[in-house]
Amino acid sequence: MNKRLPKYMILKNELLSWIESGRLSPGGQVPSENEIAEQFSLSRQTVRQAFSELERQGLLERVQGKGTFVRRAGVRDEAAQPRTIGIVTTYISDYIFPHIVRGAEAELRSRGYRLLLASTDNDKEKEMECLRLMLSEPLSGLIIEPTKSAEGNPNLPFYLSMQSKNLPFLMINESYRELEVPCLKVDDELGGLTAARYLIKQGHTRIAGFFKTDDLQGVNRLRGFMHAHREAGIPLAPDHVVTYTTPQKGDLPLKRARELLKGPDRPTALVAYNDELAVPLIHAARELGLSIPGDVSVVGFDDSALALASGIPLTTLTHPKEEMGREAARRLIAMIEGGSLYPAGGAEDKLYIPELIERNSAAQPRRG
Amino acid sequence: MNKRLPKYMILKNELLSWIESGRLSPGGQVPSENEIAEQFSLSRQTVRQAFSELERQGLLERVQGKGTFVRRAGVRDEAAQPRTIGIVTTYISDYIFPHIVRGAEAELRSRGYRLLLASTDNDKEKEMECLRLMLSEPLSGLIIEPTKSAEGNPNLPFYLSMQSKNLPFLMINESYRELEVPCLKVDDELGGLTAARYLIKQGHTRIAGFFKTDDLQGVNRLRGFMHAHREAGIPLAPDHVVTYTTPQKGDLPLKRARELLKGPDRPTALVAYNDELAVPLIHAARELGLSIPGDVSVVGFDDSALALASGIPLTTLTHPKEEMGREAARRLIAMIEGGSLYPAGGAEDKLYIPELIERNSAAQPRRG
DNA sequence: AAAATTTGATTGTACGTACAACTGGGCGGA
């Protein structure tokens, strides 16, 4: 059985239970060393030993001439909570991701949290490396943007161990399906639907769509795109749906677009996976002597900075970006301070509704 | 004078000096409590008090039945090195800053360091807040992009205390003049010189410059711009130099540009503080019916993503961006692992030479 | 030769005393 505990340890545990039970409240005064010594029939030195260990652990504060006081409530080794939150994102520097990070950073800073940042470059091995690094020192929580969410998730064990360690985390943009984790994202299927519906309503019947399909975002946008065709009864030529993966993004979709635009029955409208693709699509079309939006309409996604920087203001769908970052930070902090793995209002995902911004890159087709 | 130190404190300091002087080496055994007590004519209890405080600080290790041993050499509170590095930047999400962060992040991650990120929004109060937050938990080093470097530095005490705490840090883009700190930056004066020289060589004689002057970067670029005029003997009309500050950047320079371009003797070339300004300058000029580069040449700075996204590929000067971030990380790690406040090869600044990239926004003036 | 035991050294626990240093309140004098 248990070896006999030293008396000062017994006293320590007794005092701890007093604190936890509320018999001693934070800030309140502890009976003096002499009183305790008498009550427990111990020498004052022994009481001092117990007190000084508790003081070292940060639970008591002794003030010469005044007395001994309780510092904070709480469990044994709570050890000042870290107040550091990690964000693991696919790309730090490009496109809308800086804005998401910025929103989160602003919110976190104002709430007294520090932000740890790491980037996966959309590479699953780096994702694991990032997680390992982040967890190498104490952390209060994590915000994760999944890497290649449409494929499998080899880092699942990592996430499970985080759940079992009661480390709160949530996902943005997309979540791994295998995990039950709160997620903030845009309703991408609705976005694809909205974009295609808009063009159909304008009178377009030959619309090509370009989607990156190693992220679920692209898959969902494509799904909405196809849905809009189905509901309008418009046939969708197979070669009018172009899918590609991250490494191909620089050339494959552009090559296909040129082929389509040069061929017979060229599409009168293009739906791009995002603005990053929409801008080069516009340039490619112009190089072929086509005018935007007269000959070809283009709709992008995400309302990024590119939408206005390029010559033609781009018709695109909104993405909350900074607001999403802020909200993710808010929710994560609520989870941390609530001590729960799931947000207070249930584990519901937050779905942002993308809205169409009409600018000058899309219009009715020439012969409507 | 000094109050008399308690005997156990005197003993503590004595032992510390033994450790630091090498009389006691890490891993070596400390004389037993009784020996020390006899040597110093103290009671064993007093020796125990000194020992236990040193043990608490992590310098000694006591093993029952064996003896007391020295844990590690080194200064008082070395405490397992954190391997976390902070970056304080002006803007996270905009322009070239994400690329700098990205370079630093990649390098840090590959070396096993975590990256803490904070943004000042170019606000000195937030800068202080960021520093305070970052330092609230252990940190190995800091990379700082100064806020409004051309103005004073109210957070100087903070930086000085960091130096006195032997916390390595370095500056990027610009440094506060009051601090002797290693710095990585572009030779902005040379950049301004190069841009103006180029335009002069093309035959331009009426060149307007637009510079943001609350950052030293802008001040230096302006200086080079003026230098080029002086050396070429070209008079520089006072209203052809437009200076502005961060809050004005959205409208003042554009307003002035329109006035200049509408007026008589309009400039045939514009030098913009950076690409972020160059792009709207181009748009403004085109709205006035002027063609680029036929009627007006425009040169930007930093070779940002905007330089290619906008309709006309922008002639601009390079900025190392990612490479600068990587190099800053490398140097900081060297300082940390070298244990020195200054880099091994002396505290020399790294000066990057900006190079001109000729694209399509600048050419010879119409009647050359 | 191997195993068990003893032994000495060392730190851990526990009690005791004494005085110093500090705090806050009460008391008395200016």
Add this chain to the structure above:
DNA sequence: TCCGCCCAGTTGTACGTACAATCAAATTTT
């Protein structure tokens, strides 16, 4: 009323003793 002083109560420092627990090496026993 205010100031200084004292006093009781508290923690801090310092010394002392005694024994327990542990470790490693020497010693004895098997």
